Amino acid sequence: MKKFLSLLILCFIPSFFSAQERSSFMPHKGEVISVFSFAGQAEISDENFYSVAKDGFIIRWNSDKTGYHYQLTDRQIKKVAVNPVKQEIAIYETNEGSVNTVSVWDLKTFTKKFALNISETVLCLNYSKKGTYLIIGTATESGTFFINPNNGSVMKPVSEKMLMTSYVETANSEKSLMCYAMTGHIAYIDLTKGKLLKKITFKTGFDKMVLFNKNKNIACVKDKKIFIADAMTGKLELEIPAKNPVLHVYNDELYYFDSVQFAKTHSLFKFDFSDGIIKNPVIAYNFNGKVDGTISSFMITEGKVFFGSTKGEIYTVDLNTENEFFIVNQITNNNIKRVMDIVFVDDDLYMLTEDSIYKSDENKEIVIRLADNPGYTNIEKIIDEKTGAKIVLWSKDRQCTVSMLDLRDNKIKELYTSKGQIVSLKNCSNIIIDVENSSVVNRYNINTGLYEELYYGSGIQDAVIKGDVDLYIAKSCSNPTDSPLVYVNTKTHETVQLKIDANLIYNLALDETADEKDNKYLYAIAVFENDAKPSTKILKYDLKTKAVSAVQSFSSADYSGDLYVSSGYVFNKLCSSLVSSVTTQSKKVTTYKRSYSLASKIAAGTDNVVFLNYDGSLSWIDAKNPEIVADWYITVDERVLEY
Secondary structure, eight states, X not given: OHHHHHHEEEEOOOGGGOOOOEEEOOOOSSOEEEEEEOTTOTTOOOOOEEEEETTSEEEEEOTXXXXXXXXXXXXXXXXXXXXXXXXXXXXXXXXXSXXXXXXXXXXXXXXXEEEEXXXXXXXXXXXXXXXXXXXXXXXXXXXXXEEOTTTOOEEOOOSSOOTTEEEEEEOTTSSEEEEEETTTEEEEEETTTTEEEEEEEOOSSOEXXXXXXXXXXXXXXXXXXXXXXXXTTOOEEEEEEOSSEEEEEETTEEEEEEOOTTOSEEEEEEEEOGGGOOEEEEEEEEEESOOSSOEEEEEEETTEEEEEETTSOEEEEEOOSOOSEEEEEEXXXXXXXXXXXXXXXXXXXXXXXXXXXXXXXXXXXXXXXXXXXXXXXXXXXXXXXXXXXEEEEEOTTSOOEEXXXXXXXXEEEEEEEOSSOEEEEEEETTEEEEEETTTEEEEEETTTOOEEEEEEOSSEEEEEEETTTEEEEEEBXXXXXXXXXXXXXXXXXXXXXXXXXXXEEEEEEEOTTSOTTTOOEEEEEEEEOOSSSOEEEEEEEETTTOOEEEEEEESSOOSSOEEEEETTEEEEEOSSSSOEEEETTTOOEEEOOOOSSOEEEEEEOSSOEEEEETTSOEEEEOTTOOSEEEEEEEETTSOEEEO
């Protein structure tokens, strides 16, 4: 038990985590991994259906096909389990690295009940038949664990270790279970006694497994084939070719789609079990209608089929018609332009979408289109005392030509072409500092056009320059003697490793509202990778005295947070899905309420703070007030849709 508890960290989420949902017909931005409903469950009157996608969003679809969107996480969702007796779900989210989290959500209120941070990949996530257990199967010798779905506490696991378990199903009584291990066996376990009842040899590496036919048969997928086997003996009874099979059990019968990319006709197949003998599948229904991508998840209800695609779209088919081909109706409709990046110039907000560059008007009620976007993903500002403000256009993690939008005539001019992929790009007065390939820091002078290398090293995350001389570089430490913060005098080439004991610094910021002479502090996000107690801190580095102090501390490691400093406030999104700020003087912390979508970037003007959200919307905030003033969408016809 002690070993397991070291792998899971119970995180109780406060009530302010919930947020107001928003209605729209927008699709998911990513593959739909689950379509489900609570229809047929006792004491649950919810007649809606839901879709969950890899983009971290859940959408509740009403009878009028209006979608109510809510972002559960800013990480990728890989698995979803539906509680059989409550209006709740469990999700597995991951950053495809060290972060693996299982959380349980109440879908009546869209609030998180609890979360478990797990140190290893989750292979299996399922509820027991009566909802007594939430079962988590992991990829290592830690095995499979039984969690109380009400509070996240660890329930007593079975004595027989269930290793590399990718599928678990309990009996209706919850007195026994069947599980499949990726290593190639099926086990039956008595849950009341914790003993192994039966273990049979099976093939390795099966995926998308389901039980059907009164639990007598098991279906699974491998190597573009569907396999049907006897669940008690493991004997293979049937195998058929299938390129992109998606399995679903309805009324104890096995159905599947095998769709083709952008196909206009689709067949829903059903396996034939007449005379008690498994036979080749037959076509249950033919559908007519183009699907964007391939079908990735589907659900059958009485008289309807709902399904989602690899492109994030949602479709429905009405089966209550007398047609040879049933019509596929697309529910989703993307009439929104997703904002990719934002920056303030004084009190004007500039926005970059996939095809355009916009600015807000003085009353923050409409957007003004300035120019086409020739393919960039990011913007930054340049303040030139002689010629005024300009917008720099660049693309993160790409080798690209960096360009400039002159706000006097809204014309775009190419500045320089990067030699490698740009990791970060910062404005420092009329100087651009970029980091390329995590190994080179370059400087581009707007006035002279000089593009030059300033520093070469490994593990570089970010860089800023104060004036023309003082360069500060954030990096990871490759050995115990390294410092994550390096100072370089660009005139003398003197290099100094500053005394900071963090393992990694990945974001640097000077106060953008400070006068050049008064800008005395450098702010940074630092990660301390102590195995016992990893932590993340916002550090304040005094440029004159070299003193280091912590502005704000967090009790876990975060490698992808955001930091923005303005007017005495340090804004951040660290170790939480929420944005907070801390004043540089009093260190007063303010946590801002979230919108239906989580914030991905922070920008601030004189009077307003704006969060750029993951779905491309904008949330306007009063810095001194945690309330959201307004949520913005930009529509395809260039209007502001405000909630």
